[in-house]
Amino acid sequence: MSPNRHLTRGRDLARTAGDHAADMFAPLTLISRGLRRHAGWAKGRWQATPKERRGPTLLLAAAVLVGVFLLPHGPLLAVVALVGSAAWTGREPKAAADPASDPADAKLPALYAALTPYLTSPDDVCPLYRPDGSYQDAFAGWQFDAEGRLAALEIGYPAYFTDTEPGARNRIEQVVQGKAGRAREYRFDWDQECNKLQVTALAPLPQDVPAQTWVTTPGEIVLGFTDSQATQRMIPVVQDGGPGHQPPVIWRTGPRSAEPHLLALGSAGSGTSTLLRTVALQALAHGDLLVIDGAGTGEHACLVNRPGVHTVETSLHGALAALEWAAQETERRLAALNTARYRGEPAPADATRPLWLLLDHPTELTELAQAEGRPDPQELLEVPLRHGRAARVTVVVVDSVEAFDRISPTVRSAARARVVLGEVAGEELGRALGVPLEIAPAAQTPPGRGYARIGAQPPVRLQVPATVDPLDEEAPARQREAVIALLPHRDTRIEAPAPPMPQHQPQVPPAEPAAEGGRVELGKERIG
Numbered sequence: 348m349s350p351n352r353h354l355t356r357g358r359d360l361a362r363t364a365g366d367h368a369a370d371m372f373a374p375l376t377l378i379s380r381g382l383r384r385h386a387g388w389a390k391g392r393w394q395a396t397p398k399e400r401r402g403p404t405l406l407l408a409a410a411v412l413v414g415v416f417l418l419p420h421g422p423l424l425a426v427v428a429l430v431g432s433a434a435w436t437g438r439e440p441k442a443a444a445d446p447a448s449d450p451a452d453a454k455l456p457a458l459y460a461a462l463t464p465y466l467t468s469p470d471d472v473c474p475l476y477r478p479d480g481s482y483q484d485a486f487a488g489w490q491f492d493a494e495g496r497l498a499a500l501e502i503g504y505p506a507y508f509t510d511t512e513p514g515a516r517n518r519i520e521q522v523v524q525g526k527a528g529r530a531r532e533y534r535f536d537w538d539q540e541c542n543k544l545q546v547t548a549l550a551p552l553p554q555d556v557p558a559q560t561w562v563t564t565p566g567e568i569v570l571g572f573t574d575s576q577a578t579q580r581m582i583p584v585v586q587d588g589g590p591g592h593q594p595p596v597i598w599r600t601g602p603r604s605a606e607p608h609l610l611a612l613g614s615a616g617s618g619t620s621t622l623l624r625t626v627a628l629q630a631l632a633h634g635d636l637l638v639i640d641g642a643g644t645g646e647h648a649c650l651v652n653r654p655g656v657h658t659v660e661t662s663l664h665g666a667l668a669a670l671e672w673a674a675q676e677t678e679r680r681l682a683a684l685n686t687a688r689y690r691g692e693p694a695p696a697d698a699t700r701p702l703w704l705l706l707d708h709p710t711e712l713t714e715l716a717q718a719e720g721r722p723d724p725q726e727l728l729e730v731p732l733r734h735g736r737a738a739r740v741t742v743v744v745v746d747s748v749e750a751f752d753r754i755s756p757t758v759r760s761a762a763r764a765r766v767v768l769g770e771v772a773g774e775e776l777g778r779a780l781g782v783p784l785e786i787a788p789a790a791q792t793p794p795g796r797g798y799a800r801i802g803a804q805p806p807v808r809l810q811v812p813a814t815v816d817p818l819d820e821e822a823p824a825r826q827r828e829a830v831i832a833l834l835p836h837r838d839t840r841i842e843a844p845a846p847p848m849p850q851h852q853p854q855v856p857p858a859e860p861a862a863e864g865g866r867v868e869l870g871k872e873r874i875g
């Protein structure tokens with residue numbers, strides 16, 4: 348065997364012996380460390396004790412020692428207690444945890460660097476944003492949530508930044524949202540006087556609010572729920588978690604409303620039909636409905652033959668007949684109201700009972716009408732839109748956001764209550780709502796999520812209640828049952844049924860089987 352191998356083997360043996368010895372003597376090391384700490388503690392106490400109290404202290408210690416000595420097994424127990432205490436005290440202190448890294452130091456430099464190209468100018472001699480600058484120079488305050496995500500940030504910007512141009516502002520908002528995370532929505536408050544931008548991450552809105560009877564006054568329609576900062580009102584709501592309160596988005600309709608008609612636009616599958624169903628269920632409590640389903644998907648079949656529902660039309664022929672009747676009915680109501688006012692009599696009940704015209708995707712019928720050379724159904728809305736407020740006729744139009752240009756100018760100008768649902772680009776959002784939105788939408792939105800603007804008020808976030816189609820077997824059974832429970836039934840309705848519409852047959856798609864566990868029959872038959 349070579350001397351080298353001898354040497355290596357010897358070294359291994361020594362290391363193993365050393366390890367074994369360390370293991371063997373570890374308890375002794377622990378106890379001696381503990382005893383040293385005890386001794387250090389006793390020394391410290393002794394030095395801290397005033398001189399005049401040292402004698403009595405010594406006497407007391409001696410008395411305790413004698414007492415222990417005299418106890419049966421006293422010295423043994425005392426030694427065991429001392430060794431146990433030393434072993435406990437001698438444990439190695441735990442390594443101090445690394446101080447948690449500050450999320451601001453991790454995330455804000457990246458955001459500062461990303462904003463620099465947009466907020467700097469070569470002519471600026473003392474730029475706020477520069478490649479070698481620090482985020483502390485430009486950001487006045489920030490807040491991170493418990494998960495280390497940006498919750499709020501105040502960004503300063505140079506005076507020459509064109510904060511009045513939507514395009515320039517939009518670029519900054521996109522950079523901030525990109526760095527802060529696209530999964531959430533952010534509110535951007537531009538303080539143009541002080542050159543400051545306040546960014547706030549918005550908490551998600553509740554998505555599990557099922558359809559139910561809302562505590563509102565007649566004429567008030569709950570479109571959905573919003574942030575508590577957006578409204579001072581709260582209404583009682585029953586959710587999965589039990590009873591609670593939520594801030595509603597209320598649309599006031601009727602003769603005193605400044606926004607008597609609604610236009611809702613959305614991307615495909617964003618929940619516009621569900622919004623229409625939400626409105627229909629609330630409207631049926633105090634009025635009568637006429638529903639036009641331009642897409643012909645049968646999503647409103649659950650309303651067919653319900654008390655108060657004049658008709659649910661899916662064909663161009665039926666829609667034209669129904670809207671012609673609605674225009675004549677509006678004129679009849681106006682005449683009846685005028686006559687009553689002229690004679691000083693109370694307004695007749697058949698002229699004041701609210702009538703709702705609910706149109707889902709009317710632009711589909713407009714295209715069909717153009718192809719067939721027939722009148723545009725939207726043109727027939729002109730009278731109800733213009734005189735609806737006085738005649739208690741409310742028009743609700745929902746359509747796809749791409750159809751915005753195909754919606755007639757009359758509808759667009761008269762429908763001053765606006766809703767936009769789903770993933771819609773910022774520019775289209777601004778166009779549909781009538782003002783640029785100060786909120787950057789999240790990358791993905793659940794169904795029924797969007798924004799509402801009632802008249803001239805600023806837009807607010809909106810989550811429509813889960814008013815699913817009760818005939819949709821893929822929808823959760825509890826949500827379907829909640830809608831079925833709200834649908835009026837012939838036996839439950841106390842008001843007089845809606846008068847029959849003359850001269851046309853309602854055309855609806857064939858009925859699906861009744862929803863599982865339904866409390867009411869969803870079969871369809873001819874009305875009137």
Ligand SMILES: Nc1ncnc2c1ncn2[C@@H]1O[C@H](COP(=O)(O)OP(=O)(O)OP(=O)(O)O)[C@@H](O)[C@H]1O
Binds near residue numbers: 812816
């Ligand atoms: N507020 C909501 N809560 C829960 N689910 C919803 C909500 N809104 C819509 N949904 C669900 O999303 C799906 C699409 O909804 P809906 O049919 O209302 O969308 P849409 O905008 O009318 O679609 P399209 O324009 O393509 O017909 C349905 O399954 C519906 O149950």
